[in-house]
Amino acid sequence: MSDTMDLELARKVLGEQPFSRLLGARVTAFGDGEASLELDIREELLQQYGFVHGGVLSYAADNTLTLAAATVAGPALITSGFTIDYLRPATGTVLRAHARVVRAGRTRVVTRCDVVTVDDTGAESLCAVAQGNIAVLEEPGGKS
Protein backbone atom coordinates (compact mmCIF):
# COMPACT_ATOMS: atom_id res chain seq x y z
CA MET A 1 0.00 0.00 0.00
CA SER A 2 1.16 3.49 -0.70
CA ASP A 3 2.40 5.49 2.26
CA THR A 4 0.42 8.50 1.20
CA MET A 5 -3.30 9.00 1.54
CA ASP A 6 -5.82 11.40 0.17
CA LEU A 7 -9.51 11.97 0.83
CA GLU A 8 -10.50 9.27 -1.64
CA LEU A 9 -8.28 6.65 -0.01
CA ALA A 10 -9.40 7.71 3.47
CA ARG A 11 -13.02 7.18 2.42
CA LYS A 12 -12.12 3.79 0.97
CA VAL A 13 -10.44 2.73 4.23
CA LEU A 14 -13.42 3.86 6.31
CA GLY A 15 -15.72 2.01 3.93
CA GLU A 16 -13.75 -1.18 4.62
CA GLN A 17 -14.55 -0.93 8.34
CA PRO A 18 -17.80 -2.80 8.98
CA PHE A 19 -18.27 -0.95 12.29
CA SER A 20 -17.96 2.44 10.58
CA ARG A 21 -20.55 1.31 8.04
CA LEU A 22 -22.83 0.14 10.87
CA LEU A 23 -22.61 3.60 12.43
CA GLY A 24 -22.90 5.41 9.10
CA ALA A 25 -19.69 7.42 9.42
CA ARG A 26 -18.20 9.37 6.53
CA VAL A 27 -14.91 11.23 6.06
CA THR A 28 -15.63 14.84 5.13
CA ALA A 29 -12.14 16.36 5.19
CA PHE A 30 -8.66 14.88 5.01
CA GLY A 31 -5.31 16.57 4.49
CA ASP A 32 -2.50 18.71 5.86
CA GLY A 33 -2.61 17.34 9.38
CA GLU A 34 -6.37 17.58 9.78
CA ALA A 35 -9.34 15.30 9.26
CA SER A 36 -13.10 15.41 9.81
CA LEU A 37 -15.63 12.64 10.20
CA GLU A 38 -19.40 12.94 10.39
CA LEU A 39 -22.38 10.75 11.03
CA ASP A 40 -26.08 11.43 11.03
CA ILE A 41 -27.60 11.18 14.48
CA ARG A 42 -30.33 8.56 14.51
CA GLU A 43 -32.25 6.69 17.20
CA GLU A 44 -29.94 3.63 17.14
CA LEU A 45 -27.00 5.75 18.31
CA LEU A 46 -28.62 7.08 21.48
CA GLN A 47 -28.53 6.17 25.15
CA GLN A 48 -31.48 5.92 27.53
CA TYR A 49 -31.96 9.68 27.96
CA GLY A 50 -32.17 10.41 24.24
CA PHE A 51 -28.65 11.79 23.84
CA VAL A 52 -25.95 10.35 21.58
CA HIS A 53 -24.28 7.47 23.44
CA GLY A 54 -20.79 8.19 24.77
CA GLY A 55 -19.61 5.13 22.87
CA VAL A 56 -20.52 6.86 19.60
CA LEU A 57 -18.58 9.96 20.62
CA SER A 58 -15.58 7.86 21.61
CA TYR A 59 -15.81 5.94 18.33
CA ALA A 60 -15.79 9.24 16.42
CA ALA A 61 -12.87 10.59 18.46
CA ASP A 62 -10.85 7.38 18.07
CA ASN A 63 -11.29 7.21 14.32
CA THR A 64 -10.76 10.91 13.66
CA LEU A 65 -7.65 11.15 15.86
CA THR A 66 -6.13 8.39 13.72
CA LEU A 67 -7.38 9.84 10.42
CA ALA A 68 -5.61 13.12 11.19
CA ALA A 69 -2.42 11.19 11.89
CA ALA A 70 -2.82 9.40 8.56
CA THR A 71 -2.69 12.71 6.69
CA VAL A 72 0.96 13.02 7.66
CA ALA A 73 2.06 9.44 8.37
CA GLY A 74 0.19 7.32 5.83
CA PRO A 75 -2.18 4.43 6.40
CA ALA A 76 0.10 2.05 8.34
CA LEU A 77 -1.08 3.26 11.73
CA ILE A 78 -2.62 1.84 14.83
CA THR A 79 -4.33 3.83 17.58
CA SER A 80 -2.35 3.34 20.80
CA GLY A 81 -4.93 5.01 22.97
CA PHE A 82 -6.68 8.23 23.80
CA THR A 83 -8.34 10.32 26.48
CA ILE A 84 -11.82 11.74 26.05
CA ASP A 85 -13.70 14.24 28.18
CA TYR A 86 -17.43 14.63 27.66
CA LEU A 87 -18.62 18.21 27.95
CA ARG A 88 -22.33 18.35 27.20
CA PRO A 89 -25.22 16.01 26.38
CA ALA A 90 -24.93 15.40 22.65
CA THR A 91 -28.04 16.14 20.67
CA GLY A 92 -28.70 17.42 17.16
CA THR A 93 -28.86 16.16 13.61
CA VAL A 94 -25.20 15.53 12.79
CA LEU A 95 -22.19 14.50 14.88
CA ARG A 96 -18.94 15.98 13.57
CA ALA A 97 -15.44 15.17 14.82
CA HIS A 98 -12.46 17.24 13.74
CA ALA A 99 -8.88 16.33 14.64
CA ARG A 100 -5.48 17.82 13.95
CA VAL A 101 -1.90 16.70 14.40
CA VAL A 102 -0.07 18.21 17.36
CA ARG A 103 3.24 16.44 16.79
CA ALA A 104 4.28 13.87 14.22
CA GLY A 105 7.32 11.86 15.21
CA ARG A 106 8.83 8.98 13.31
CA THR A 107 7.14 6.26 15.37
CA ARG A 108 4.31 8.12 17.10
CA VAL A 109 1.84 10.87 16.25
CA VAL A 110 -0.05 12.88 18.87
CA THR A 111 -3.37 14.39 17.83
CA ARG A 112 -6.26 16.33 19.37
CA CYS A 113 -9.93 16.12 18.49
CA ASP A 114 -13.06 18.22 19.04
CA VAL A 115 -16.44 16.51 18.74
CA VAL A 116 -19.45 18.74 18.06
CA THR A 117 -23.11 18.23 17.37
CA VAL A 118 -24.76 20.26 14.67
CA ASP A 119 -28.42 21.22 14.82
CA ASP A 120 -30.95 21.99 12.09
CA THR A 121 -29.70 25.55 11.72
CA GLY A 122 -26.07 24.48 11.36
CA ALA A 123 -25.14 25.71 14.85
CA GLU A 124 -22.38 23.67 16.49
CA SER A 125 -22.17 22.65 20.13
CA LEU A 126 -18.89 21.24 21.48
CA CYS A 127 -19.71 17.99 23.28
CA ALA A 128 -16.35 16.23 23.76
CA VAL A 129 -12.60 16.79 23.46
CA ALA A 130 -9.96 14.11 23.07
CA GLN A 131 -6.20 13.69 22.89
CA GLY A 132 -4.64 10.59 21.35
CA ASN A 133 -1.52 8.62 20.55
CA ILE A 134 -1.14 6.87 17.23
CA ALA A 135 1.67 4.39 16.54
CA VAL A 136 3.32 4.39 13.14
CA LEU A 137 3.75 0.76 12.10
CA GLU A 138 6.97 -0.46 10.62
CA GLU A 139 6.91 -0.92 6.89
CA PRO A 140 7.22 -4.56 5.78
CA GLY A 141 10.30 -3.93 3.72
CA GLY A 142 11.62 -1.09 5.81
CA LYS A 143 14.75 -0.95 7.87
CA SER A 144 12.94 -0.74 11.19
Place this chain on the structure above:
Amino acid sequence: MSDTMDLELARKVLGEQPFSRLLGARVTAFGDGEASLELDIREELLQQYGFVHGGVLSYAADNTLTLAAATVAGPALITSGFTIDYLRPATGTVLRAHARVVRAGRTRVVTRCDVVTVDDTGAESLCAVAQGNIAVLEEPGGKS
Protein backbone atom coordinates in the same frame (compact mmCIF):
# COMPACT_ATOMS: atom_id res chain seq x y z
CA MET B 1 -35.78 6.44 40.68
CA SER B 2 -34.25 4.42 43.46
CA ASP B 3 -30.68 5.23 44.30
CA THR B 4 -29.77 1.57 44.49
CA MET B 5 -29.28 -0.78 41.57
CA ASP B 6 -29.02 -4.50 41.18
CA LEU B 7 -28.21 -6.74 38.23
CA GLU B 8 -31.80 -6.73 37.06
CA LEU B 9 -32.02 -2.95 37.02
CA ALA B 10 -28.61 -2.65 35.36
CA ARG B 11 -29.85 -4.96 32.57
CA LYS B 12 -32.99 -2.88 32.23
CA VAL B 13 -30.97 0.35 31.92
CA LEU B 14 -28.68 -1.17 29.29
CA GLY B 15 -31.72 -2.45 27.44
CA GLU B 16 -33.03 1.12 27.29
CA GLN B 17 -29.91 2.24 25.40
CA PRO B 18 -30.55 1.85 21.67
CA PHE B 19 -26.80 1.91 20.96
CA SER B 20 -26.16 -0.92 23.41
CA ARG B 21 -28.90 -2.92 21.72
CA LEU B 22 -27.37 -2.18 18.30
CA LEU B 23 -24.07 -3.59 19.54
CA GLY B 24 -25.66 -6.50 21.37
CA ALA B 25 -24.16 -5.75 24.78
CA ARG B 26 -25.31 -7.51 27.95
CA VAL B 27 -24.53 -6.99 31.63
CA THR B 28 -23.14 -10.22 33.10
CA ALA B 29 -22.16 -9.12 36.59
CA PHE B 30 -23.12 -6.17 38.77
CA GLY B 31 -22.47 -5.53 42.44
CA ASP B 32 -20.06 -4.62 45.21
CA GLY B 33 -18.04 -2.13 43.21
CA GLU B 34 -17.64 -4.32 40.13
CA ALA B 35 -19.44 -4.85 36.86
CA SER B 36 -19.00 -6.90 33.70
CA LEU B 37 -20.38 -6.39 30.22
CA GLU B 38 -20.12 -8.74 27.25
CA LEU B 39 -20.94 -8.78 23.59
CA ASP B 40 -20.61 -11.42 20.93
CA ILE B 41 -18.00 -10.53 18.34
CA ARG B 42 -19.59 -10.41 14.89
CA GLU B 43 -18.56 -9.09 11.50
CA GLU B 44 -20.38 -5.75 11.94
CA LEU B 45 -18.13 -4.83 14.89
CA LEU B 46 -14.81 -5.18 13.06
CA GLN B 47 -12.40 -2.80 11.39
CA GLN B 48 -10.68 -3.27 8.03
CA TYR B 49 -8.11 -5.82 9.27
CA GLY B 50 -10.68 -8.17 10.78
CA PHE B 51 -10.13 -7.15 14.39
CA VAL B 52 -12.76 -5.67 16.70
CA HIS B 53 -12.94 -1.92 16.03
CA GLY B 54 -11.38 0.30 18.69
CA GLY B 55 -14.69 2.11 18.91
CA VAL B 56 -16.32 -1.09 20.17
CA LEU B 57 -13.64 -1.49 22.81
CA SER B 58 -14.03 2.13 23.88
CA TYR B 59 -17.83 1.72 23.99
CA ALA B 60 -17.40 -1.33 26.24
CA ALA B 61 -14.91 0.47 28.49
CA ASP B 62 -17.10 3.58 28.74
CA ASN B 63 -20.22 1.67 29.66
CA THR B 64 -18.55 -0.74 32.09
CA LEU B 65 -16.58 1.99 33.90
CA THR B 66 -19.91 3.68 34.61
CA LEU B 67 -21.74 0.46 35.47
CA ALA B 68 -19.14 -0.30 38.14
CA ALA B 69 -19.66 3.19 39.57
CA ALA B 70 -23.41 2.55 39.60
CA THR B 71 -22.94 -0.42 41.93
CA VAL B 72 -21.92 2.02 44.67
CA ALA B 73 -23.47 5.33 43.61
CA GLY B 74 -26.79 4.39 42.03
CA PRO B 75 -28.11 5.17 38.57
CA ALA B 76 -27.91 8.99 38.61
CA LEU B 77 -24.48 9.08 36.98
CA ILE B 78 -22.83 10.57 33.95
CA THR B 79 -19.47 9.55 32.50
CA SER B 80 -17.15 12.56 32.69
CA GLY B 81 -14.45 10.95 30.62
CA PHE B 82 -11.91 8.18 30.43
CA THR B 83 -8.54 7.09 29.10
CA ILE B 84 -8.10 3.90 27.11
CA ASP B 85 -4.93 2.14 26.01
CA TYR B 86 -5.19 -0.55 23.37
CA LEU B 87 -2.85 -3.46 24.00
CA ARG B 88 -3.41 -6.12 21.33
CA PRO B 89 -5.50 -6.69 18.22
CA ALA B 90 -8.88 -7.87 19.53
CA THR B 91 -10.08 -11.14 18.08
CA GLY B 92 -12.17 -14.01 19.42
CA THR B 93 -15.78 -14.94 19.99
CA VAL B 94 -16.73 -12.73 22.94
CA LEU B 95 -15.62 -9.30 24.12
CA ARG B 96 -15.74 -8.96 27.91
CA ALA B 97 -15.16 -5.77 29.89
CA HIS B 98 -14.74 -5.85 33.65
CA ALA B 99 -14.50 -2.71 35.77
CA ARG B 100 -14.13 -2.00 39.44
CA VAL B 101 -14.36 1.07 41.63
CA VAL B 102 -11.05 2.56 42.76
CA ARG B 103 -12.52 5.41 44.80
CA ALA B 104 -16.09 6.49 45.37
CA GLY B 105 -16.43 10.09 46.52
CA ARG B 106 -19.63 11.97 47.08
CA THR B 107 -19.62 13.72 43.70
CA ARG B 108 -17.18 11.63 41.67
CA VAL B 109 -16.28 7.97 41.26
CA VAL B 110 -13.01 6.77 39.73
CA THR B 111 -13.01 3.31 38.15
CA ARG B 112 -10.67 1.06 36.18
CA CYS B 113 -11.56 -1.40 33.44
CA ASP B 114 -9.92 -4.37 31.71
CA VAL B 115 -11.23 -5.40 28.29
CA VAL B 116 -10.49 -8.94 27.16
CA THR B 117 -11.41 -11.12 24.23
CA VAL B 118 -12.41 -14.71 24.84
CA ASP B 119 -11.77 -17.44 22.27
CA ASP B 120 -13.58 -20.72 21.58
CA THR B 121 -11.72 -22.48 24.38
CA GLY B 122 -12.59 -19.78 26.94
CA ALA B 123 -9.05 -18.42 27.00
CA GLU B 124 -8.88 -14.67 27.67
CA SER B 125 -6.55 -12.15 26.06
CA LEU B 126 -6.24 -8.65 27.54
CA CYS B 127 -6.74 -6.17 24.71
CA ALA B 128 -7.35 -2.80 26.41
CA VAL B 129 -7.21 -1.08 29.79
CA ALA B 130 -9.06 2.05 30.82
CA GLN B 131 -9.40 4.48 33.70
CA GLY B 132 -12.44 6.69 34.06
CA ASN B 133 -14.20 9.46 35.93
CA ILE B 134 -17.90 9.29 36.63
CA ALA B 135 -19.87 12.24 37.98
CA VAL B 136 -22.59 11.64 40.55
CA LEU B 137 -25.58 13.77 39.57
CA GLU B 138 -27.47 15.75 42.11
CA GLU B 139 -30.71 14.23 43.23
CA PRO B 140 -33.78 16.18 42.18
CA GLY B 141 -35.01 16.57 45.72
CA GLY B 142 -31.64 16.42 47.34
CA LYS B 143 -29.79 19.05 49.26
CA SER B 144 -27.03 19.42 46.71
Place this chain on the structure above:
Amino acid sequence: MSDTMDLELARKVLGEQPFSRLLGARVTAFGDGEASLELDIREELLQQYGFVHGGVLSYAADNTLTLAAATVAGPALITSGFTIDYLRPATGTVLRAHARVVRAGRTRVVTRCDVVTVDDTGAESLCAVAQGNIAVLEEPGGKS
Protein backbone atom coordinates in the same frame (compact mmCIF):
# COMPACT_ATOMS: atom_id res chain seq x y z
CA MET C 1 -12.34 34.27 49.87
CA SER C 2 -13.56 36.15 46.87
CA ASP C 3 -14.82 34.04 44.00
CA THR C 4 -12.96 36.16 41.47
CA MET C 5 -9.26 36.16 40.80
CA ASP C 6 -6.88 38.40 38.95
CA LEU C 7 -3.19 38.13 38.07
CA GLU C 8 -2.15 39.55 41.42
CA LEU C 9 -4.22 37.03 43.39
CA ALA C 10 -3.05 34.17 41.15
CA ARG C 11 0.56 35.12 41.92
CA LYS C 12 -0.23 35.27 45.62
CA VAL C 13 -1.79 31.77 45.53
CA LEU C 14 1.20 30.35 43.66
CA GLY C 15 3.52 32.03 46.16
CA GLU C 16 1.69 30.21 48.96
CA GLN C 17 2.58 26.84 47.42
CA PRO C 18 5.92 25.72 48.86
CA PHE C 19 6.41 23.27 45.97
CA SER C 20 5.92 26.02 43.39
CA ARG C 21 8.49 28.13 45.24
CA LEU C 22 10.89 25.16 45.29
CA LEU C 23 10.57 24.89 41.51
CA GLY C 24 10.67 28.64 40.96
CA ALA C 25 7.40 28.90 39.07
CA ARG C 26 5.74 32.23 38.28
CA VAL C 27 2.36 33.17 36.79
CA THR C 28 2.89 35.32 33.71
CA ALA C 29 -0.65 35.66 32.38
CA PHE C 30 -4.07 35.17 33.93
CA GLY C 31 -7.49 36.10 32.62
CA ASP C 32 -10.36 35.43 30.24
CA GLY C 33 -10.09 31.66 30.30
CA GLU C 34 -6.33 31.53 29.81
CA ALA C 35 -3.27 31.36 32.04
CA SER C 36 0.49 31.04 31.62
CA LEU C 37 3.14 29.81 34.02
CA GLU C 38 6.91 29.90 33.56
CA LEU C 39 10.00 28.67 35.30
CA ASP C 40 13.67 29.06 34.55
CA ILE C 41 15.29 25.80 33.54
CA ARG C 42 18.13 24.98 35.92
CA GLU C 43 20.20 21.91 36.67
CA GLU C 44 18.03 20.82 39.63
CA LEU C 45 15.04 20.33 37.32
CA LEU C 46 16.67 17.88 34.93
CA GLN C 47 16.74 14.11 34.51
CA GLN C 48 19.78 11.92 33.84
CA TYR C 49 20.10 12.86 30.15
CA GLY C 50 20.17 16.61 30.75
CA PHE C 51 16.57 17.29 29.71
CA VAL C 52 13.89 18.80 31.92
CA HIS C 53 12.38 15.99 34.02
CA GLY C 54 8.92 14.84 32.98
CA GLY C 55 7.81 15.52 36.55
CA VAL C 56 8.54 19.22 36.03
CA LEU C 57 6.50 19.26 32.84
CA SER C 58 3.62 17.46 34.55
CA TYR C 59 3.83 19.89 37.49
CA ALA C 60 3.62 22.82 35.05
CA ALA C 61 0.71 21.25 33.17
CA ASP C 62 -1.19 20.42 36.37
CA ASN C 63 -0.84 23.90 37.81
CA THR C 64 -1.57 25.76 34.59
CA LEU C 65 -4.61 23.65 33.70
CA THR C 66 -6.08 24.65 37.06
CA LEU C 67 -4.99 28.28 36.81
CA ALA C 68 -6.86 28.63 33.53
CA ALA C 69 -9.95 27.18 35.19
CA ALA C 70 -9.57 29.71 38.01
CA THR C 71 -9.89 32.59 35.55
CA VAL C 72 -13.52 31.62 35.03
CA ALA C 73 -14.46 29.68 38.18
CA GLY C 74 -12.55 31.41 40.98
CA PRO C 75 -10.05 29.98 43.42
CA ALA C 76 -12.17 27.25 45.07
CA LEU C 77 -10.95 24.54 42.69
CA ILE C 78 -9.27 21.19 42.90
CA THR C 79 -7.57 19.37 40.04
CA SER C 80 -9.44 16.10 39.46
CA GLY C 81 -6.85 14.75 37.07
CA PHE C 82 -5.22 15.17 33.69
CA THR C 83 -3.57 13.45 30.76
CA ILE C 84 -0.17 14.50 29.47
CA ASP C 85 1.68 13.44 26.32
CA TYR C 86 5.36 14.22 26.04
CA LEU C 87 6.40 15.23 22.55
CA ARG C 88 10.10 16.14 22.57
CA PRO C 89 13.05 16.21 24.97
CA ALA C 90 12.67 19.50 26.84
CA THR C 91 15.70 21.73 26.72
CA GLY C 92 16.21 25.51 26.73
CA THR C 93 16.30 28.40 29.15
CA VAL C 94 12.64 28.79 30.12
CA LEU C 95 9.75 26.35 30.45
CA ARG C 96 6.39 27.94 29.61
CA ALA C 97 2.97 26.36 30.05
CA HIS C 98 -0.13 27.95 28.57
CA ALA C 99 -3.64 26.65 29.23
CA ARG C 100 -7.11 27.65 28.19
CA VAL C 101 -10.62 26.69 29.17
CA VAL C 102 -12.45 24.38 26.78
CA ARG C 103 -15.68 24.16 28.73
CA ALA C 104 -16.69 25.63 32.06
CA GLY C 105 -19.61 23.87 33.70
CA ARG C 106 -21.07 24.59 37.09
CA THR C 107 -19.20 21.80 38.87
CA ARG C 108 -16.39 20.95 36.45
CA VAL C 109 -14.07 22.80 34.10
CA VAL C 110 -12.18 21.12 31.25
CA THR C 111 -8.96 22.75 30.09
CA ARG C 112 -6.12 22.10 27.65
CA CYS C 113 -2.46 23.02 28.05
CA ASP C 114 0.59 23.36 25.80
CA VAL C 115 4.04 23.18 27.40
CA VAL C 116 6.92 24.70 25.45
CA THR C 117 10.57 25.34 26.06
CA VAL C 118 12.07 28.65 25.03
CA ASP C 119 15.70 28.99 23.98
CA ASP C 120 18.12 31.93 24.15
CA THR C 121 16.73 33.43 20.96
CA GLY C 122 13.12 33.26 22.20
CA ALA C 123 12.25 30.39 19.87
CA GLU C 124 9.62 28.01 21.28
CA SER C 125 9.53 24.24 20.99
CA LEU C 126 6.36 22.34 21.93
CA CYS C 127 7.36 19.57 24.34
CA ALA C 128 4.11 18.38 25.94
CA VAL C 129 0.33 18.69 25.62
CA ALA C 130 -2.21 18.03 28.34
CA GLN C 131 -5.95 17.89 28.92
CA GLY C 132 -7.42 18.20 32.40
CA ASN C 133 -10.47 18.14 34.62
CA ILE C 134 -10.90 20.62 37.41
CA ALA C 135 -13.60 20.29 40.05
CA VAL C 136 -15.37 23.40 41.30
CA LEU C 137 -15.64 23.08 45.07
CA GLU C 138 -18.82 23.88 46.86
CA GLU C 139 -18.95 27.23 48.52
CA PRO C 140 -18.93 27.06 52.31
CA GLY C 141 -22.22 28.84 52.64
CA GLY C 142 -23.70 27.52 49.42
CA LYS C 143 -26.71 25.34 48.99
CA SER C 144 -24.77 22.38 47.64
Place this chain on the structure above:
Amino acid sequence: MSDTMDLELARKVLGEQPFSRLLGARVTAFGDGEASLELDIREELLQQYGFVHGGVLSYAADNTLTLAAATVAGPALITSGFTIDYLRPATGTVLRAHARVVRAGRTRVVTRCDVVTVDDTGAESLCAVAQGNIAVLEEPGGKS
Protein backbone atom coordinates in the same frame (compact mmCIF):
# COMPACT_ATOMS: atom_id res chain seq x y z
CA MET D 1 24.44 0.02 28.60
CA SER D 2 23.10 -3.33 29.61
CA ASP D 3 19.51 -4.02 28.67
CA THR D 4 18.78 -5.51 32.06
CA MET D 5 18.30 -3.63 35.29
CA ASP D 6 18.18 -4.58 38.93
CA LEU D 7 17.35 -2.62 42.08
CA GLU D 8 20.93 -1.37 42.38
CA LEU D 9 20.98 -0.01 38.82
CA ALA D 10 17.50 1.50 39.24
CA ARG D 11 18.73 3.37 42.31
CA LYS D 12 21.80 4.54 40.41
CA VAL D 13 19.63 5.88 37.55
CA LEU D 14 17.33 7.71 39.96
CA GLY D 15 20.38 9.14 41.71
CA GLU D 16 21.52 10.57 38.38
CA GLN D 17 18.29 12.59 38.08
CA PRO D 18 18.84 15.98 39.72
CA PHE D 19 15.06 16.51 40.01
CA SER D 20 14.61 13.19 41.84
CA ARG D 21 17.42 14.20 44.22
CA LEU D 22 15.73 17.59 44.75
CA LEU D 23 12.51 15.81 45.73
CA GLY D 24 14.29 13.17 47.79
CA ALA D 25 12.88 10.16 45.96
CA ARG D 26 14.19 6.64 46.48
CA VAL D 27 13.49 3.32 44.72
CA THR D 28 12.29 0.77 47.27
CA ALA D 29 11.36 -2.17 45.06
CA PHE D 30 12.25 -3.15 41.51
CA GLY D 31 11.71 -6.40 39.67
CA ASP D 32 9.32 -8.79 37.91
CA GLY D 33 7.15 -6.12 36.33
CA GLU D 34 6.75 -4.03 39.47
CA ALA D 35 8.49 -1.06 41.05
CA SER D 36 8.03 1.18 44.07
CA LEU D 37 9.27 4.67 44.78
CA GLU D 38 9.02 6.62 48.01
CA LEU D 39 9.75 10.08 49.29
CA ASP D 40 9.43 11.65 52.71
CA ILE D 41 6.71 14.27 52.84
CA ARG D 42 8.19 17.61 53.90
CA GLU D 43 7.01 21.21 53.85
CA GLU D 44 8.72 22.02 50.51
CA LEU D 45 6.51 19.48 48.70
CA LEU D 46 3.16 20.94 49.76
CA GLN D 47 0.58 23.25 48.18
CA GLN D 48 -1.19 26.15 49.84
CA TYR D 49 -3.61 24.02 51.87
CA GLY D 50 -0.90 21.89 53.49
CA PHE D 51 -1.40 18.82 51.29
CA VAL D 52 1.23 17.28 49.03
CA HIS D 53 1.22 19.21 45.74
CA GLY D 54 -0.34 17.41 42.78
CA GLY D 55 2.91 17.98 40.91
CA VAL D 56 4.70 15.76 43.43
CA LEU D 57 2.12 13.04 42.96
CA SER D 58 2.38 13.30 39.18
CA TYR D 59 6.21 13.22 39.43
CA ALA D 60 5.97 10.03 41.51
CA ALA D 61 3.47 8.45 39.11
CA ASP D 62 5.52 9.38 36.04
CA ASN D 63 8.76 7.98 37.42
CA THR D 64 7.25 4.81 38.88
CA LEU D 65 5.23 3.98 35.76
CA THR D 66 8.51 4.03 33.83
CA LEU D 67 10.49 2.18 36.50
CA ALA D 68 8.01 -0.71 36.35
CA ALA D 69 8.44 -0.80 32.57
CA ALA D 70 12.22 -0.90 33.05
CA THR D 71 11.94 -4.14 35.02
CA VAL D 72 10.89 -5.90 31.83
CA ALA D 73 12.27 -3.70 29.03
CA GLY D 74 15.59 -2.38 30.36
CA PRO D 75 16.73 1.19 30.81
CA ALA D 76 16.39 2.48 27.21
CA LEU D 77 12.91 3.87 27.79
CA ILE D 78 11.12 7.16 27.52
CA THR D 79 7.76 8.02 29.07
CA SER D 80 5.32 8.77 26.25
CA GLY D 81 2.62 10.05 28.56
CA PHE D 82 0.19 9.16 31.29
CA THR D 83 -3.17 9.89 32.88
CA ILE D 84 -3.52 10.62 36.56
CA ASP D 85 -6.65 10.92 38.69
CA TYR D 86 -6.36 12.47 42.13
CA LEU D 87 -8.56 10.79 44.71
CA ARG D 88 -7.95 12.39 48.11
CA PRO D 89 -5.92 15.20 49.65
CA ALA D 90 -2.45 13.70 50.21
CA THR D 91 -1.17 13.98 53.75
CA GLY D 92 1.08 11.83 55.92
CA THR D 93 4.74 11.11 56.49
CA VAL D 94 5.69 9.14 53.36
CA LEU D 95 4.46 9.19 49.77
CA ARG D 96 4.67 5.77 48.12
CA ALA D 97 4.03 4.98 44.46
CA HIS D 98 3.73 1.40 43.24
CA ALA D 99 3.42 0.49 39.57
CA ARG D 100 3.11 -2.73 37.63
CA VAL D 101 3.29 -3.71 33.98
CA VAL D 102 -0.05 -4.38 32.30
CA ARG D 103 1.34 -5.24 28.87
CA ALA D 104 4.90 -5.24 27.56
CA GLY D 105 5.12 -5.07 23.79
CA ARG D 106 8.26 -4.80 21.73
CA THR D 107 8.08 -1.03 21.27
CA ARG D 108 5.66 0.05 24.01
CA VAL D 109 4.91 -0.89 27.60
CA VAL D 110 1.64 0.00 29.36
CA THR D 111 1.73 0.29 33.14
CA ARG D 112 -0.57 1.25 36.01
CA CYS D 113 0.34 3.01 39.23
CA ASP D 114 -1.22 3.54 42.67
CA VAL D 115 0.03 6.44 44.78
CA VAL D 116 -0.59 6.24 48.52
CA THR D 117 0.33 8.28 51.55
CA VAL D 118 1.51 6.51 54.68
CA ASP D 119 0.92 7.94 58.14
CA ASP D 120 2.84 7.53 61.40
CA THR D 121 1.15 4.23 62.14
CA GLY D 122 1.98 2.78 58.72
CA ALA D 123 -1.63 3.06 57.50
CA GLU D 124 -1.94 3.71 53.77
CA SER D 125 -4.42 6.00 52.03
CA LEU D 126 -4.83 5.82 48.24
CA CYS D 127 -4.52 9.35 46.88
CA ALA D 128 -4.00 8.95 43.11
CA VAL D 129 -4.13 6.35 40.33
CA ALA D 130 -2.36 6.56 36.99
CA GLN D 131 -2.05 4.71 33.70
CA GLY D 132 0.92 5.26 31.41
CA ASN D 133 2.61 4.54 28.11
CA ILE D 134 6.34 3.99 27.93
CA ALA D 135 8.22 3.83 24.63
CA VAL D 136 11.04 1.33 24.23
CA LEU D 137 13.88 3.13 22.49
CA GLU D 138 15.73 1.57 19.63
CA GLU D 139 19.07 0.11 20.49
CA PRO D 140 21.98 2.05 19.03
CA GLY D 141 23.33 -0.93 17.09
CA GLY D 142 19.96 -2.54 16.50
CA LYS D 143 18.20 -3.08 13.25
CA SER D 144 15.34 -0.76 14.08
